[in-house]
Amino acid sequence: MDFQDAKLLVFDLDYTLMDTSAGIVFCFNETRRLFGEPAVDPEKIKARIGYPINETFALYGSADPAGRRDVFRRLAREGGMARGSFLLPGVAETLPVLHARGYTLAVASTKSHAEIAAVCARQGVDRWFAAYVGSDEVLAAKPAPDPLLLVMARVSIGPAETVYTGDHLVDIQSARAAGVRVIALHGQGGPCPLAAVKAAAPDALVGSFAELLDLF
Numbered sequence: 001m002d003f004q005d006a007k008l009l010v011f012d013l014d015y016t017l018m019d020t021s022a023g024i025v026f027c028f029n030e031t032r033r034l035f036g037e038p039a040v041d042p043e044k045i046k047a048r049i050g051y052p053i054n055e056t057f058a059l060y061g062s063a064d065p066a067g068r069r070d071v072f073r074r075l076a077r078e079g080g081m082a083r084g085s086f087l088l089p090g091v092a093e094t095l096p097v098l099h100a101r102g103y104t105l106a107v108a109s110t111k112s113h114a115e116i117a118a119v120c121a122r123q124g125v126d127r128w129f130a131a132y133v134g135s136d137e138v139l140a141a142k143p144a145p146d147p148l149l150l151v152m153a154r155v156s157i158g159p160a161e162t163v164y165t166g167d168h169l170v171d172i173q174s175a176r177a178a179g180v181r182v183i184a185l186h187g188q189g190g191p192c193p194l195a196a197v198k199a200a201a202p203d204a205l206v207g208s209f210a211e212l213l214d215l216f
Helices: 021-035 042-046 053-057 064-078 090-098 113-124 146-155 169-178 194-199 211-214
Strands: 008-011 104-108 129-134 161-166 181-185 204-206
Touching: 008 146, 021 053, 021 064, 021 090, 053 064, 090 104, 090 211, 104 146, 113 129, 113 211, 129 146, 146 169, 146 194, 161 169, 169 181, 169 194, 181 211, 204 211
Parallel strands: 008 104, 008 161, 104 129, 161 181, 181 204
Antiparallel strands: none
């Protein structure tokens, strides 16, 4: 597929731009500890990355999942999300090139807006982004189209000129619902099997972030 008419490039955050899994595990289990609930196996938490965190609290029996989400977000804002987080290979080198080529760059994630802003600033890539949209800013998180629709509204660029890149099936579903093209990034640690990603029929599939430079 030809992406040369694109103007807005939107990215998922976890397993697309960076790996924040250690911070997610810490904030999740620390929240449960504060309420006297037992810790959950880190691998089980990591397998849920990409879904709204309140749904994961509900899955593991936490009382008041929305309240747990609020505490999780507070811990994340206070530095918990940055614990062990790191940019994925090629991200630091690729973002400035895409920006220099004239693309508007943005992030849409199931993290809150404050969490996105904090980790991007901590990793030194915040300068490249024109907008962030977190799940706390929309009525429905991915796989609903709401995050992408809000990003496009904020930068005044429409679906025909927008491309979303993410690692997860919900990223593909959200893009389809929003009427934008989607690139699946596989092989950088995300939880979705390659066969499932291919079956979801993204418009393109890349194995590394730097490969985006060949498409844009």
